Amino acid sequence: MVDTSRRNHLLGLPPARHTGMWREIITPSRTHTQHGTNSPDPIGQGCLGSRSNIADKSGYWGCYRQRMEAGATDRMKSSLPSSSSSGPGPKSHPGATSDETIPGRIHMTTTPSNLCFVVEGQDHTSLTPKEKAYWFREFDSLVTQWITDLANAGPDQGVLDKKLCAEVDSGRFSPPSLVEQTSQRTAKGGEEESRMEILTFNRKLQFFWFRDLRAMETIGKRNAGHVELRKKFLGAYGPGGEMSGEGDAGIRLWVETSVLKGGEVECEYVGCWAGTGLMGFEGEEGFC
Template sequence: MESAIPPHLATDRTAAPGPRPGWQPPYPSFVARFAPSVTRVAMAYFGVQYRSDNEPAIVRTALADLDAACADADGPGRVDRAAYVDEAGFRTVVTIAYWDDPARHERWFAAVRPRWLRADGFFVEVLRPSTARFETLFSNDRIEGVAHLAGTLSGEVREHAYWGGARDRVPLGQRDRLDPGAPPAVVDDGQRRVVRGQHNLCLIRSGQDWTDTDGDERRMYLDEVEPVLRAGMDFLRDHGRAIGCYANRYLRVVGADGTFADKTFGMSWWRSLADLDRWAKDHPTHKAIFGQAMKYLSTLGPAARLRLYHEVTVAAADEQYFEYVGCHPGTGLLGAVAVDEAGRR
């Protein structure tokens, strides 16, 4: 059994306890293995929100232009698209692009950013973390998200299936408490709002793939597990700020043909990894999710075809960029900024 932390990033652990000696996880899990030459990645979330039931022409054009740009020489190594309806009733499409070469990303982003942020309702959220600042976890061998840049997974790892495992998989967490810095703030206000990030801001993308399920397993997931998951995601969306969740999106993946895939994921911005840990360990909404998941997995055992994964990033302040054009005040990191008496942020 391997350590989740690759040898080239391993050091003596001082800031977190790690799994207890002799820990044997009850089920297998795997992590993405990046080459030592990859020292930083970029994760860019391009979003657009609108009220109408039908996708407006400006949105269709912008998405087509973004798709074309992603095919450029400096374009991302992986692109995903997903959609959801947010807490204010806006239909929102999010395109997620990943790079393992920061220089390529910077050249590409400099050209694409002003074209994407073309009108009200468009936004972009970017992290460029070092590989010491994020971790991944997979229940199987199907790669998702940033792991596509690595192209390979580890063998079975030991740092999982206990509370606090995510912290133990973040390489920087070996010697750093990952405490949060000063909260986000708007640094350029008006119709175009740029938000200053927060040191050790935490982002989790946590996904579910029921593509391969059928029969009783599919019914069990859709009728018993997914509604509890959705309730937890709705709680974080509507009430998460009280427990340190700045914003939560529960998105469904859109396939290459434009139809919804049998995949969803939660995307949550958190004040700190510690806040995320506390919700996962102690909050009734996550206890309900965990309980249903354990019931599902214990019923099906190794025959379960549901595939689960996540990626957790704890980004430095200078690794973040957030810009929103004419978006409603609860959008993304705008929701983390205090509202003054005039209702402006």
């Protein structure tokens, strides 16, 4: 059960009027998924197997695809249309508005082949003083803008759904006011500020559904802010970078990318807000 009342209280949002339940279960093949982290402790899919060095498959466009065993033989292209005019989009359920719940249960066991599910996680708990100062000087506004752009992207850009989550008991590594200042410059008002406040917590996760792996790669390459962020980050934490010295870096990052074939996704939504997860695609091409 999703405890939206507690979440809203902690984030300073209005009390939740309804609480629903949803689940999205994926069973990816090991040949079509990749996991990368700089954490010394197992996390996420890293708990499922032994560690291996992926330094030779890092830091360049397309490295996630090449980390997958099937990357060399499977194009992993979606059967969905790629154009904004014919691509799928979340539909409005009869009688529902964006701030209403959909009564009853929606259950989907069929989705288009090659949907791409991405998990990105960050833990700022152990940032060093030097690293924290560097983060706010060089990265924080770029990260906030990049996540804002992803959160605002829709199916026409290959983004089918996104969820921004945080472990609220982990504390904050930055005051909410900093995110609010960035949001006021770059986003669309109070709702955006509340959503981006998630980024101020020490430990957080972002979940994204993309049309396919290519859509994920494309939006990353085309977003100027992400390109700049990536360049700066690799320069700072890479060999010879300002954060590359022993004891300089305490940030923990991880990313998981899974390409799902037909029959590898199951979704259930009971009494959920309109547009929760992939629910809005029910009945669209490939979703049932």
